[in-house]
Amino acid sequence: MAAGIDRIHAAGMIHRDIKPGNVLVDGDDVRVSDLGYCAILDDHGTASPNGTWQTVAPEAASGNRCSIASDVYSLGATAFFTYSGEYPVSTYMGLEDQVARIKAGHLRELRDLAPHVPQSVANVIRKALQLDPKDRHQSADEFGNALVGAMEGRRDWSRISHAGHVLCVRGERFKTKASVVICGEPDGPNVRLIARHQASNRRVQGLSDRVVPHDRVPTELRTIVATLS
Structure with missing residues (x-):
């Protein structure tokens, strides 16, 4: 998944709507779908905000410009769901409360919802979900490699x-x-x-x-x- 997003970034675009529903899995073959919200990055490496609330980055939720870091956040939120079956912010609360928590960076801990996840994996996902874009992985590829490294030598x-x-x-x-x-x-x-x-x-x-x-x-x-x- 991260490799596919990295290819989009290499083409000068960002996806802007990475979420579980836009990931197609066939055995070991994983593909990113629904490129309808893809946007070309401007000279500053940004694009107008977009996304789905459950996986949208805080800066996009606040109406600010998106960047590669915004896609990295959405990758982290999608990985969070993949491991736990739930999103970083509970969908059982009202949408207004969800958005407020996303904007403030008040997210749940992955291992509270999915105790089977190694701490090393939770740390990688937590970094991708940092409130400040500068504190996240610098690319989708970096995120993907960090996640693979965190699972190396471990039982799935x-x-x-x-x-x-x-x-x-x-x-x-x-x-x-x-x-x-x-x-x-x-x-x-x-x-x-x-x-x-x-x-x-x-x-x-x-x-x-x-x-x-x-x-x-x-x-x-x-x-x-x-x-x-």
């Missing part, structure tokens, strides 16, 4: 859904490690975290179930993921 984790469960994640097979699933199952007022091998559904040896309050689920899940990574 993704969020999955199981009916009736609170929060579940899957760790893909990595080197000699088999694929695993961690499920958060309701246990009275608490949540029981269970780690199983995906193929056999057997519990992971050495990892006993953990029964924790709902507000402790992200912290405990991060600990289990770190152990199994």
